[in-house]
Amino acid sequence: MKPFCFCLLFLSICYKSFAQESSFKTQNIFIITVDGFRWQEIYTGADPALIDNTRFVADTSLLRQLYWDTDPTIRRKKLMPFFWDVIAEKGQLYGNRLLDNKVNVKNLYKISYPGYNEILTGYTDPGIILNIPRNNKNINVLEYLNDKKEWHDKVVAFSSWNVFPYILNTDRSKLSTNSGYKAIADEEDDTAFQLINKMQESVIHKTHTRYDWLTFLSAREYIDEHHPKIVLIGLGETDEFAHQGRYDMYLQQATAIDKMIADLWYFVQTNSFYKDKTTFIITTDHGRGNKTSSWSNHHLLVRGSGETWIAMLGPDIEPMGEMKNEQQIYQKQLAATITMFLGQKFETGHHIGKAISLPVSLGNLNSSAMSK
Numbered sequence: 072m073k074p075f076c077f078c079l080l081f082l083s084i085c086y087k088s089f090a091q092e093s094s095f096k097t098q099n100i101f102i103i104t105v106d107g108f109r110w111q112e113i114y115t116g117a118d119p120a121l122i123d124n125t126r127f128v129a130d131t132s133l134l135r136q137l138y139w140d141t142d143p144t145i146r147r148k149k150l151m152p153f154f155w156d157v158i159a160e161k162g163q164l165y166g167n168r169l170l171d172n173k174v175n176v177k178n179l180y181k182i183s184y185p186g187y188n189e190i191l192t193g194y195t196d197p198g199i200i201l202n203i204p205r206n207n208k209n210i211n212v213l214e215y216l217n218d219k220k221e222w223h224d225k226v227v228a229f230s231s232w233n234v235f236p237y238i239l240n241t242d243r244s245k246l247s248t249n250s251g252y253k254a255i256a257d258e259e260d261d262t263a264f265q266l267i268n269k270m271q272e273s274v275i276h277k278t279h280t281r282y283d284w285l286t287f288l289s290a291r292e293y294i295d296e297h298h299p300k301i302v303l304i305g306l307g308e309t310d311e312f313a314h315q316g317r318y319d320m321y322l323q324q325a326t327a328i329d330k331m332i333a334d335l336w337y338f339v340q341t342n343s344f345y346k347d348k349t350t351f352i353i354t355t356d357h358g359r360g361n362k363t364s365s366w367s368n369h370h371l372l373v374r375g376s377g378e379t380w381i382a383m384l385g386p387d388i389e390p391m392g393e394m395k396n397e398q399q400i401y402q403k404q405l406a407a408t409i410t411m412f413l414g415q416k417f418e419t420g421h422h423i424g425k426a427i428s429l430p431v432s433l434g435n436l437n438s439s440a441m442s443k
Contacts, residue, residue: 105353165398211244261292
């Protein structure tokens, strides 16, 4: 019995520390956020309590044709094929609470600004309460990396929501950002950027959140032209459609975002600058209500608002797919995890959540032991 217990202890220690002690292959990080997208849809697909509800769906018959099956594993693949055909085979997915694998926000408020602050600074600032355009006093991980010689001027952020420049405090950080319907500057000779700018100008009813396709196309073109090493892409229309009570559009936007991520991964893996050297970290800023009456909302008093998820794909991510072990992760751990992949330790004036302990396969452990 004692040898068995010793083996369990050894594996536990390896699980917690092996990845942090290893030499990482990652040279580039892409952080992709899907605003307010629930773990329920990630892991079980279209919600049976919502897909037939005419209060939230304009054409229930058509939506069922697109997304329904009695098997939740088939439903989720219909909704997000890249997640379940590629990330589930080559990466890791955290946050299926049906398996007691939990990801949560640590901040109290469970809305966007506090959520993005937590992800990017590793700190749950109790003073950030509202989604208002006010400069963030906390140092963020993009700013930290941009101040390093290796990544200076190779860090960029694109977002649909126009508050991101304040979250990143571009007045202080001097980060290169493009948010909301801001035109892409300094690219006068690039025909693609000119077309994107014209498309943005032609949008009649502009809101605080740009169409995600415009955000993605802007980011995709910039990545192709300039090869940044650290990229943040913040997509926002899932949250917008949810607040409008449009479950049908919420699902369709999730599928569109899945396609965007698939397109970006294909580009990365067919580009010599990025191929096999780039890690994707995909997550959300907050959850949503977990009932039919509350799914469209999220805040301090709505149960389920703090429940989130994380997906990771890259050369240092063991292909373990859906994580099925009992576990608790917090969004505040992502900032330190990002720098860990790059062989750095994120340090600043405020407390930072520790990096996520990445699991490794027994095969990796065995090969590592033999090589030492």
